[in-house]
Structures are given as C-alpha cells and as structure tokens.
Amino acid sequence: MKSYIKLVNFEINRFIKIYVSLLVITLLSQFIGVIVTSSSFMNRAHEVMFEQNLSESGYLHKFGGIDFTDISSTLWFIGPIALCIVALIFYSFMIWYRDWFGKNTFAYRLLMLPTARISLYFSKASAILLFTFGLLAFQILILPLENTLFESLILENFLKTRMDVSVILQSNGILGIVIPPYFSDFLISYGIGMMFVFVLFTSILFERSFRLKGIVLGILYFIAAVLLFLSPLFAMANETVPDLYPEEIFALFLVLGILITGASIAIGNWLISKRVLV
Amino acid sequence: MIEVNQLTKKFGRKKVLDGVTFTANKGEITCLIGINGVGKTTTLKAIMGLTPINKGSILIDGQKINKSMYEKVTFIPDAITMLPQMTIKQAMQFMRDFYKNWNQERATELLTFFKLDEKTRISELSKGNTAKINLLMGLAIDVDYILMDEPFSGIDIFSREQIAEVFTSHLIEDRGVIITTHEINDIEHLIDKVILLDNGIVLKEFNTEQMRQEEGKSVIDVMREVYQG
C-alpha cells in the first residue's frame, strides 16, 4: 500500500509539468475567450447601434443579447477542453510506453521493485484518474470566475440571462458530458471512463507481453470489451427482446461495467506479474 | 545458491535456451560466457522474472522469484534503469524510497570511489559513468545476489578498470555474482566459475582455479577447445 502511494506520487510528478501546462493553456484560452468574445460582441453592438441608429432596446429587439452559452461554445472555450482530453488519452498510452522505450529502460526498475506488480498497474491508472479529476475540478473552479468576468464585461441590458454554473453545464452539450450536472450522471460517465482506462491498460499489457501477436490480442480484447458493454443496446434494438425499465437497463450496465473492469484488472494482473517482457 | 534447472525459452519457434542447467553460489563470481547469441541476457532476465520461460525451474536459495526476492537479488542490465532527467541524487532517493535494504552509506562510498557528483543528471553522464551509476544502483542494495549483464562492454578502459576494482573489493563481499560477457580478458583472475553457453545449451561448466590446477588450462584455453575444437 505504501509503495502504491509512492508510485502514484511518482507517476504524478513525472507528468506534472505537461499537466500544469495544460491547466495554464485552459485558463488562458478560456479567459481570453471570455474577454475577446464579450468585448467583440459589445463593440459590434455599439457599431451596429451607431450605423443603424438604434437604441439599446432597439438593438436587443432586433439582434438579441448574449449569454454564457455564446462563450462556452467558442473554440477558445471548447478547444482547451478537447486538447486536455486528447492529451490524457494519449498519455494513457505513454504512461506505459515511456518506461519501455529509449535507452533508459525504466521498465526494468519498475518491474524489479520489491512490491506487487499490480501496484504499478493501479498507480498508473490512479494517476490518469487523478489527472482527469484534477482537470474537472479546475474547470469547475474557474467556470464561476469566467462567468463573473463575462457578466462584468457585458452591459447589464445585453445579458440575455444570468446563469449559474449548473445552468451553464446543462446548456452546453460538450461541457455537459465533461462535467455532468447531476451526480448520478457524473458517476455513470466517470465509471465508464474508469472502466475504459482499465480495458486500455490491459490491452497495452497484451501488447507488452506478446508484442506483435499481442497487438492483435490487445485490439481484440478492447473491441470485445466495448461490444460486451454495449450489448444491451444491440439487444434493445432487436424487437424480439422485451423492453426494459430504465432501472433494469442501468443495473445491466452496472453489472457489465463491474464485470469488464474486474476482468481487465484480473487479466492485467496476470499479464504484468507473469507474462510481461522487457 | 541460484539453481537454474532445464531452463528452456523460445522466441517464436527458435529455442534460445534449450535445457540450460547450472548453479551459482553465494560468495562466488560466476561468469556466463557466450560467443554470440542472446542466451546470456535471456538467462539473467529469466532468473529475475523479467521474461516468462517455457520450461524448467529457477530457484534462488530454494525459492521461486517473487516480489520480496527483489530485495535479495538484483539485476544490472546493460542499459541504465533510471530516468534520464533524474539527477544521481534523485535516482538514489528513488531507490531509497522503494528498497528497505538500500544502503545509502555504501551508495555514497561508491559515488566517491567513482568520483561522481550526485548533482549530475543521468542524461549528462558519459557511457562509462552511466555504467558506473548503473552498477551503483545495484550494489548499494544489500542483496545476496547480483546479476550483471555485460558490465564491461562498450566503455572506456579506465571505467573498465574501476569497475573491475569493485569486484575485488568489499562491495562484492560474500555476495553471489553472475556476470555475462563475451570477452574474458579483463576478468580472468576475478571469476570463480565459468559457464560456457552456445546455441542455447551449456557446453561446459567449470571452476577456474580447479581447471588451472588439474589441467593447467586458462579460461581462454578451455573456450578455444570448446568453441573451436
């Protein structure tokens, strides 16, 4: 347990520079986005009012106001979120491969630590999850600040609606997936996310254990896990299968999710303890 | 004692080890010699549980390799096992964090002996110095057995001399050492036991002093006979 915590700490430190850069990029891009979008809106509004000789209410009547969804749908806002997601998915691979590649094969050291090798597996998974939740927490933290900034940059009358954070989350599709406004949705999307981290790690370990053959095995394992998890959807599409209540569907996904996660960890444990090569 | 018994390892259809059997004692330096091929390194990796084997058994003091054995036996591969961005100090700290029996005193002693500065980054080390730090990481754990893969290959003569000096010092004291090499010149007087491998089988296993005493042959004489005769 102690070495697991040390390993998690170690894995986090190894990525911290890039991670902090991601946070800074997100912060800058979103704040710049708020400023640029709001001020360009206000400038344009004033221009249009001047050219067409409109009053504020005349402009608002003709063109409408602005609210935070106009901010949160810009590339300034969504771009860094997408970048963070891509970076973390990419790092889920790199967190393994960086130990094997290069002249300095750190994998030797890690695999020779006097600790159960499954700790390595869990420490890497934990690092990815902590990074993910860290990004989320960061986004949740800066969102009200961005909102406040936005509201201070827009003249009162031009605001369509004041939104609080939960409304912002519900009103934006992508943001709503990244940060589900309801706790149950939150558990579901991150539960699924966690499951896929384990499935991916086990697929990677297939490759690290059996190399060329392992690539095929890894891909097959990944596809099989996805298909198995989605099988209720296929079943429901089939009209001969009786409809299920939402609770039953939820329970079915839950059971499948636990099953797939458990199997991934068990296979991952076997691979990293008995089969993996350096 | 490390007992390797009928060790067989295939890569695809090719057998790189085919029933390799030998023992290596504590307090002795055992040398795995092979003119070519990958058998030597694979043998060490197999002992350490770093590659699955197809057949045979490996026992270290009667036990199979498991996580706690990594505090009893250590492996020094021919590439450094620490991250390039680490300083020597950080690398030592890493070892200290994870190995109960890391011996910081000995690590410091080795650092002084090798005349290296702990503030240096691993990536800045020359080839010879990298080999020394690699050795340090293994030797400063209080293990009973040390496996080294080609500790002398590809480094300058002075680094080789320094590393050879380690073998005759208290740093090796009473431990069991297995080293692989394809070149015997530097270490002929250092080793107790020789295992000659070729094409995945043990051609001959002998004690160097006994060989000199009973047959008046040097290690190279025996190698010449075995590999060329």
Next chain:
Amino acid sequence: MNATFNNRDPVYLQVVRYFKEQIANGNLMVGQEIPSRRELAATMKINPNTAQKAYKEMEEQGLITTERNFPSKITRNENILQSVREELISAAVDSFVQSIRPINVPIDELLRIVQEKYSQESSKEGL
C-alpha cells in the same frame, strides 16, 4: 605489492609463490603483518576467494599465522622461513640443472658463465 600472474597456473599458488619470494628476498620479515585478504585481492586484482585460498594454503604450510580478529603475520618460526628460502633456491636450481644438462657443459665453464651472468643481471637491476 605487484605481481603478474599467468592464466594457466592456479592463481592462489602463484600468490603463495609470490609471498615465498618476498620472504626469501627479505622484503617480508619475521612477524611482519601482511595485508588482509580483502586488501590483497584489491591490490593484486584477484578474486577475494582466491586470496582467501592462498592465505589458507600459507597457513597450512606454516608461512603465516592468524590469531582471531588480528591481521595475519609472517611466522616467527625461523626454520620454516629458512626452508622457504632453501625450497625456492633448490627448485630454481633444479629446473636450471634440468635444462642445462642436455647441453653437457663442463661444470667449471658453467659456474664461470653463471657467475658472469649473475653479476651482470645484478648490476643491471642496480643491486
């Protein structure tokens, strides 16, 4: 302490011989402390086990004595030291005689040549 070893004779016997030579030529004296096994291994660049074996052999031959927890010393037994010297001399002479005999040199001539060569060698070494 500087010795070169050949690869075909047991290294431990070569170490023993080295010590005998040092005793015979007076570099090692009666009762003198000798290096520990570890030091010997390090300076001679040999395996510590070999050094150990050499010391064991010397103890058995009575050349050195070791008391518990003390460094080994050259024996104080003059008879043994004397016999070491004699043994070395006689062994060297034996092999010399063995190789010169087939040439059949008259003994007077031989002794004269030996004398000349010996003094030449000695002056070369600055002795």
